[in-house]
Amino acid sequence: MTILPYLVAVWLFVVGMYGIVTSRNLVHQIISLSVVQASTYVLLLAVGYRAGATAPVFADISTTRPVVDPVVQALSLTDVVVGATVTALLLAVAVQIHKRTGTLDPEALLGRTDS
Amino acid sequence: MTPRVRRIVFLVAGGVFAVTLAWTFRALPSFGHFNGAYGTALSRVSVPERHITDAVTAVNFDYRGFDTLGEEFIFFAAVVGVALILRAQHGERAEHSADYATGRAVPPTSDAVRVLGLGLTPPTVLFGLYIVAHGHLTPGGGFQGGVVLATGVLLIYLAGEFDDLHGLYTETALERSEAIGAGGFIAIGLLGIAIGSALLDNVLPLGTTGSVFSAGIVPLINASVGLEIAAGLVLLLTMFLHQTIVLRETSP
Amino acid sequence: MTALQSVMLVFVAAGGSGVVITRDPLRQAMVASFFGILLAILFFTLQAPDVALSEVVVGAVALPLMILVSLAKIRGGQK
Numbered sequence: 001m002t003i004l005p006y007l008v009a010v011w012l013f014v015v016g017m018y019g020i021v022t023s024r025n026l027v028h029q030i031i032s033l034s035v036v037q038a039s040t041y042v043l044l045l046a047v048g049y050r051a052g053a054t055a056p057v058f059a060d061i062s063t064t065r066p067v068v069d070p071v072v073q074a075l076s077l078t079d080v081v082v083g084a085t086v087t088a089l090l091l092a093v094a095v096q097i098h099k100r101t102g103t104l105d106p107e108a109l110l111g112r113t114d115s
Numbered sequence: 116m117t118p119r120v121r122r123i124v125f126l127v128a129g130g131v132f133a134v135t136l137a138w139t140f141r142a143l144p145s146f147g148h149f150n151g152a153y154g155t156a157l158s159r160v161s162v163p164e165r166h167i168t169d170a171v172t173a174v175n176f177d178y179r180g181f182d183t184l185g186e187e188f189i190f191f192a193a194v195v196g197v198a199l200i201l202r203a204q205h206g207e208r209a210e211h212s213a214d215y216a217t218g219r220a221v222p223p224t225s226d227a228v229r230v231l232g233l234g235l236t237p238p239t240v241l242f243g244l245y246i247v248a249h250g251h252l253t254p255g256g257g258f259q260g261g262v263v264l265a266t267g268v269l270l271i272y273l274a275g276e277f278d279d280l281h282g283l284y285t286e287t288a289l290e291r292s293e294a295i296g297a298g299g300f301i302a303i304g305l306l307g308i309a310i311g312s313a314l315l316d317n318v319l320p321l322g323t324t325g326s327v328f329s330a331g332i333v334p335l336i337n338a339s340v341g342l343e344i345a346a347g348l349v350l351l352l353t354m355f356l357h358q359t360i361v362l363r364e365t366s367p
Numbered sequence: 368m369t370a371l372q373s374v375m376l377v378f379v380a381a382g383g384s385g386v387v388i389t390r391d392p393l394r395q396a397m398v399a400s401f402f403g404i405l406l407a408i409l410f411f412t413l414q415a416p417d418v419a420l421s422e423v424v425v426g427a428v429a430l431p432l433m434i435l436v437s438l439a440k441i442r443g444g445q446k
């Protein structure tokens with residue numbers, strides 16, 4: 001089952017997109033977006049994994065041991081924190097939409113022309 | 116298009132997309148046999164060349180420090196965006212800030228929560244500082260340590276009221292700390308240019324591997340990023356809470 | 368691929384589905400926080416302690432915090 005990690009990444013992406021497409025609540029949509037983001041982390045880390053290797057921290061092991069790829073971990077690391085902050089930005093927009101229009105339903109917001 | 120039609124269209128399109136993507140992923144190196152040369156080379160040279168034992172921090176703040184600079188400014192821009200979106204609008208005024216719930220009286224904070232919150236705050240802040248300071252030695256760094264530091268402030272809010280946070284800091288001081296953290300990254304990078312080499316080049320003395328004061332500019336960048344993330348997250352918390360607890364609509 | 372990694376991958380897939388299936392945002396915040404912990408354990412088994420640390424602090428603290436405070440504002444407006 002060596003393609004299981006990639007299948008899980010695809011599944012998370014599709015499930016997250018399903019949540020966004022069929023959602024009736026803006027906050028639910030935003031949290032489903034974070035599931036889609038999680039699929040990219042799983043994909044990156046699965047690509048960089050090496051069988052039998054250990055974490056790329058040499059504080060207590062010798063530098064000749066095989067380690068997993070540190071570059072993809074560096075990418076995912078900052079992405080996690082920044083992704084949460086962008087989620088906060090989206091939630092702020094949702095709060096203001098609710099204040100202006102009184103609803104969080106994307107269906108009800110379609111085609112509104114008042115501000 | 117009605118929601119039902121949308122759901123069916125998505126199921127078809129999503130199914131095709133998933134099958135195509137899974138088919139394409141068969142061309143990826145099989146799980147566990149990645150042979151990327153860049154990562155192998157970096158983990159081999161990060162200790163002898165830069166005296167950094169955490170290869171991920173070496174990639175993030177030394178070899179690819181410029182990309183982390185961009186990520187940090189995405190964070191900064193998001194916090195600015197939230198500040199813009201959540202500012203007081205017409206028809207809102209600031210009321211006295213106390214916890215309130217619609218339609219019922221708010222119970223006072225239980226003693227257990229208060230004791231736990233206050234008791235856990237010093238270890239959390241200490242742990243956050245430890246993670247920021249040892250980012251180049253063990254897993255950690257500015258990003259994670261900054262969030263843990265913000266957690267410490269959140270514990271104070273949980274143990275008390277929103278007013279207690281105002282006794283701790285002013286919003287101006289927070290904004291200045293965040294700006295210092297963000298600008299500090301660039302300032303440290305400009306050290307390299309000032310000396311005549313590249314931006315974000317590791318120009319300070321490298322020290323001995325394994326001590327906290329080693330690896331040149333990396334601990335400084337970690338501290339700067341930690342300050343920015345901590346101040347930014349506390350600012351986000353304050354803005355959201357201000358919006359929720361303090362701003363009330365004037366009756367129409 | 369070790370058994371632990373396979374088990375965690377299946378849990379993560381189930382957790383992601385759970386987050387989307389929960390429609391009420393308040394409950395979804397809790398499920399999302401749990402999903403974050405599952406992700407962190409998965410990252411740990413994939414030999415990525417830095418990313419796991421990041422995901423734990425974000426998923427357990429920052430994300431539920433923002434969601435809950437937003438919901439408090441939204442529910443407070445719905446009389």
